[in-house]
Amino acid sequence: MGWNLIFWVLCFFVDLALLSSNFYQLVILSDLEADYLNPYESSSRINFLIVPEIVVHGLLCALFLLTWHWFLFLITLPLTCYAAMLYMKRKHLIDVTEVFRDLSFEKKYRLVKLGFYLLLLFIIIFRVFTAAKMSFYRSESGELDIRSAFLEF
Amino acid sequence: MTPFSSSGPVVRSDAPGLRLSTPSPPQSAPPFSSSTGPVVRSETAPGFRSPAPPPSYVPPSPTTAPFSGFPAPQFPSAQPRLWAHPPPPPPPAGGQVPPPPVPLRPPMGFPSPPQNVNYAPPTTNVPQPSFPGPGFIRPQSGADSQPPAVQSPFPFVAQKGGYAPAPPVAAPLGFQSRDQMQHPSPGPGAIQGLVEDFNSLSIGSVPGSIEPGVDLKALPRPLDGDVEPKLLAETYPMNCNPRFLRLTTSGIPSSQSLASRWHLPLGAVVCPLAEAPDGEEVPVINFTSTGIIRCRRCRTYVNPYVTFTDAGRKWRCNLCSLLNDVPGEYFAHLDATGRRIDLDQRPELTQGSVEFVAPTEYMVRPPMPPLYFFLIDVSICAVRSGMIEVVAKTIRSCLDKLPGFPRTQIGFATFDSTIHFYNLKSSLTQPQMMVVSDLDDIFVPLPDDLLVNLSESRIVVETFLDSLPTMFQDNLNVESAFGPALKASLMLMSQLGGKLLIFQNMLPSLGVGRLKLRGDDLRVYGTDKEHALRLPEDPFYKQMAADFTKFQIGVNIYAFSDKYTDIASLGTLAKYTGGQVNYYPGFQSAIHGEKLRHELARDLTRETAWEAVMRIRCGKGVRFTSYHGNFMLRSTDLLALPAVDCDKAFAMQLSLEEALMTTQTVYFQVALLYTASCGERRIRVHTAAAPVVADLGEMFRQADTGAIVTLLSRLAIEKTLSSKLEDARNSLQLRIVKAFKDYRNLYSVQHRLGGRIIYPESLRFLLLYGLALSKSIPLCGGYADAALDERCTAGFTMMTLPVKKLLKLLYPNLIRLDEYLLKTSSPDDLSSIEKRLPLAAASLDSRGLYLYDDGFRFVVWFGRALSPDIAMNLLGPDCAAELSKVTLSERDNETSRKLMKIIKKFRESDPSYYPLCQLVRQGEQPREGYLLLKNLVEDPMGGTSGYVEWILQIHRQVQQNP
Numbered sequence A: 001m002g003w004n005l006i007f008w009v010l011c012f013f014v015d016l017a018l019l020s021s022n023f024y025q026l027v028i029l030s031d032l033e034a035d036y037l038n039p040y041e042s043s044s045r046i047n048f049l050i051v052p053e054i055v056v057h058g059l060l061c062a063l064f065l066l067t068w069h070w071f072l073f074l075i076t077l078p079l080t081c082y083a084a085m086l087y088m089k090r091k092h093l094i095d096v097t098e099v100f101r102d103l104s105f106e107k108k109y110r111l112v113k114l115g116f117y118l119l120l121l122f123i124i125i126f127r128v129f130t131a132a133k134m135s136f137y138r139s140e141s142g143e144l145d146i147r148s149a150f151l152e153f
Numbered sequence B: 001m002t003p004f005s006s007s008g009p010v011v012r013s014d015a016p017g018l019r020l021s022t023p024s025p026p027q028s029a030p031p032f033s034s035s036t037g038p039v040v041r042s043e044t045a046p047g048f049r050s051p052a053p054p055p056s057y058v059p060p061s062p063t064t065a066p067f068s069g070f071p072a073p074q075f076p077s078a079q080p081r082l083w084a085h086p087p088p089p090p091p092p093a094g095g096q097v098p099p100p101p102v103p104l105r106p107p108m109g110f111p112s113p114p115q116n117v118n119y120a121p122p123t124t125n126v127p128q129p130s131f132p133g134p135g136f137i138r139p140q141s142g143a144d145s146q147p148p149a150v151q152s153p154f155p156f157v158a159q160k161g162g163y164a165p166a167p168p169v170a171a172p173l174g175f176q177s178r179d180q181m182q183h184p185s186p187g188p189g190a191i192q193g194l195v196e197d198f199n200s201l202s203i204g205s206v207p208g209s210i211e212p213g214v215d216l217k218a219l220p221r222p223l224d225g226d227v228e229p230k231l232l233a234e235t236y237p238m239n240c241n242p243r244f245l246r247l248t249t250s251g252i253p254s255s256q257s258l259a260s261r262w263h264l265p266l267g268a269v270v271c272p273l274a275e276a277p278d279g280e281e282v283p284v285i286n287f288t289s290t291g292i293i294r295c296r297r298c299r300t301y302v303n304p305y306v307t308f309t310d311a312g313r314k315w316r317c318n319l320c321s322l323l324n325d326v327p328g329e330y331f332a333h334l335d336a337t338g339r340r341i342d343l344d345q346r347p348e349l350t351q352g353s354v355e356f357v358a359p360t361e362y363m364v365r366p367p368m369p370p371l372y373f374f375l376i377d378v379s380i381c382a383v384r385s386g387m388i389e390v391v392a393k394t395i396r397s398c399l400d401k402l403p404g405f406p407r408t409q410i411g412f413a414t415f416d417s418t419i420h421f422y423n424l425k426s427s428l429t430q431p432q433m434m435v436v437s438d439l440d441d442i443f444v445p446l447p448d449d450l451l452v453n454l455s456e457s458r459i460v461v462e463t464f465l466d467s468l469p470t471m472f473q474d475n476l477n478v479e480s481a482f483g484p485a486l487k488a489s490l491m492l493m494s495q496l497g498g499k500l501l502i503f504q505n506m507l508p509s510l511g512v513g514r515l516k517l518r519g520d521d522l523r524v525y526g527t528d529k530e531h532a533l534r535l536p537e538d539p540f541y542k543q544m545a546a547d548f549t550k551f552q553i554g555v556n557i558y559a560f561s562d563k564y565t566d567i568a569s570l571g572t573l574a575k576y577t578g579g580q581v582n583y584y585p586g587f588q589s590a591i592h593g594e595k596l597r598h599e600l601a602r603d604l605t606r607e608t609a610w611e612a613v614m615r616i617r618c619g620k621g622v623r624f625t626s627y628h629g630n631f632m633l634r635s636t637d638l639l640a641l642p643a644v645d646c647d648k649a650f651a652m653q654l655s656l657e658e659a660l661m662t663t664q665t666v667y668f669q670v671a672l673l674y675t676a677s678c679g680e681r682r683i684r685v686h687t688a689a690a691p692v693v694a695d696l697g698e699m700f701r702q703a704d705t706g707a708i709v710t711l712l713s714r715l716a717i718e719k720t721l722s723s724k725l726e727d728a729r730n731s732l733q734l735r736i737v738k739a740f741k742d743y744r745n746l747y748s749v750q751h752r753l754g755g756r757i758i759y760p761e762s763l764r765f766l767l768l769y770g771l772a773l774s775k776s777i778p779l780c781g782g783y784a785d786a787a788l789d790e791r792c793t794a795g796f797t798m799m800t801l802p803v804k805k806l807l808k809l810l811y812p813n814l815i816r817l818d819e820y821l822l823k824t825s826s827p828d829d830l831s832s833i834e835k836r837l838p839l840a841a842a843s844l845d846s847r848g849l850y851l852y853d854d855g856f857r858f859v860v861w862f863g864r865a866l867s868p869d870i871a872m873n874l875l876g877p878d879c880a881a882e883l884s885k886v887t888l889s890e891r892d893n894e895t896s897r898k899l900m901k902i903i904k905k906f907r908e909s910d911p912s913y914y915p916l917c918q919l920v921r922q923g924e925q926p927r928e929g930y931l932l933l934k935n936l937v938e939d940p941m942g943g944t945s946g947y948v949e950w951i952l953q954i955h956r957q958v959q960q961n962p
């Protein structure tokens, strides 16, 4: 099975993890808004996930760069930069004392991320299938199709 | 409504329009417009169940507002509103009203006799001969009488104040309270007549002067301090007193589009525990048998505005209209009018403020005892300043007065580079000190004996406090392990909660939460990083604050350093725990000791509500969206207040949920659930109703400047935490401009406004307060204008001040004392010193002695040409010395005793802070500048605009098209 397929499957799982982490955080924020969770609990749960999420996202971005997937690298780059900026400003964590003031922003931010990871997931799934087909095709013909190279963007 | 304002009666005549939306039945128009005032009163009277009207109804003293409640236009020219002379007509003999110069009685007869009780007693109408300065007889305008003279062009003079000694007739006053006054023809139509419902101020060339401008004398000034709006209380007499809840406008907009044209904040200022004068205490109600009656759906507490139906078996919630069952034990029959027959035994159904004793459902744990834990810095600077001694002595003297005897608990810890705990177990004869020096892994030895019951361990506690000052007197330690000590306090107190009082004398330098010097860098100012200086540097402080709130610990910070202590970081602890910051820069016990003693004693002995939460509910269609003050939000609308007291107020903004309001009245209910010091769990409930109005003019008419300024100041201070000072000031100004612009648009079509700035009577002081706010310490200038620590302290303080106190801080009292001191009259006659002066250097006469009082400090200003006798009497042999080194103390002569008596009286009138007296002589720079001149907000100063300039600036911006 080529490395390509393994790479895309790996990306698939990484993206899935990011997606579910964001979804979980959104659920917590909704619970907080509905008063099912207190601010201490919810912010500590969310803050526990934030740094790992930034690291994983950064790694994914770097992986795209290293494998010369320019398009994917470029679309993951803005979020990486934004997260890095938040981290540098030490504003990446939820501020438990002002959590309600920031609530709508935090929710929107996570909704946007959720949408982004969903989009990424579709692209990756498409790539997984292309890669699977490709490795099959390649093993048959033994030479690279120029079109598939083009499809790599 | 300020007394003496000429538009008083007109506001009255506007009232019928307002009443359309109020429950009282509409009545036929009064016979003539000038008598609407009393008619309104007699109309609302039946619903007036509360026996005691707000204090302002009754003139408490002859000098204050004789007409405040009742403009009493029936005596039109019988009220020669004399602000002074020259020449004053002789006070009529026997306190009788002078005979009217012109036929004053309107063609029709007086209203019926019962309304006569509403007249202000004639004696209070007698002009006060003691008002110095120029003035004139203010003519009654319009309908009431023929103007006796030419004065009609200037019917208005700033309240009570001849401002500069110019003969009134000559002054081309530009200020016209109303242009075309009310239609002179009496009759029902007069109310609807062509009236300008606004005040205006002519901008443009003043006749007789070349300079375009505004007449300084005519500018409105809040010389009567804060005046609570009365209109709402009159319409809804069962509302809670405004000292507990004030709305920025009591006309709630009926639609979102209307709300969006109201550019001022829409919301409320709540002071749930405000001190009530004797006789007006909030009644405590014990619903032992029935449980507390609340709405099933929205959890509203039973209040005067609920209605009983179905022969008394059901009650309808006024907030959500749900029909609830009346519990059997609470049942009472209804009389013919549908009122409960037991109404007079049910304060919760007749009064806007009540306190319910909460049963066990309202407790997550047994009510906690009052608990005080003291964390005291004992490093070398603290020892040298003498702070430790003052603190120890004050605490010792307050031991008997701590609330909650015999359950009160107490504990102490001190720290320098190590943390010291004190075992105060009652079986010991003297306290044992335990030192913890491992700052990375804090542990608390013997946690059970460090917090002890005060009455059991009283002797040990006293021994400890007696020996504390000497214990560290030779301490040379220069470090401060503040963060670790804080953590240790949290560990100790987390069992019970309580109040943590921190006495900090230097920048935390060891362990977690150590801070570094910042704010010295001039270059940061004016950049995007500037606001970070006003935020906590280390997230540790926010986290600690959150933890403190979680464990019901309220933190009060006392800071004493003369160097940078990072109040921005330390104050965060107080901000999120409902506490306060007291800062004594460069504390020296000889100078500031008295202030610290009083303020600490106040903190320890004032009635405190423990482990409190507060929520404000409101009727359908509106929702509170943001909260501003010192607290932490526990959920979207629940304020967690580990320890709260009478000196704390909270502000909140509301917004409309739907495009259109469906109700005619909006109800608000503040509920504070807390543990009283006696160990009872209680719920204090304040209920208020406000009408829904459909036009912007009505919203403006019912606006409350005090509440608006409070909210504006909190919003502006919050803005300084996320942007530059300049941006905060600009957005404040922009808001005011927008509001005035929309107000102008209301009238620009029908009226020729020309070069006038127009504003509603209710907001006549808004411009001045806006100016004062942008010159206040948290917002003013830049790097050099206020030390960072002082700026932050002022910010934390202003975020929690109640309305009255804030307004006094923004526009302090300036009064002239020398005449009073020289007068031989009895020292209790304070009438002459109750006249406040405009805050401008022109008010200061070099022959005078003045007192400046902003509620936090006094400045006594000695004029250069002040009679040497007075100075000699007040200062004794020190009178020639430099006044910065002189303190005022009572000397053995009448003048000095009189002055000290005044100062004492002022201090007692507002005990929440203890103002220290600072003396300054005219021309003594730079002290005079920063003590007094800088605070004269009406003067231009160091690049800031003065009052006139500010008005012109606002006017220009208002006239600019968007």
Ligand SMILES: [Zn+2]
Residues within 6 Å of the ligand: B295, B296, B297, B298, B299, B300, B317, B318, B319, B320, B321, B322
């Ligand atoms: Zn209800």
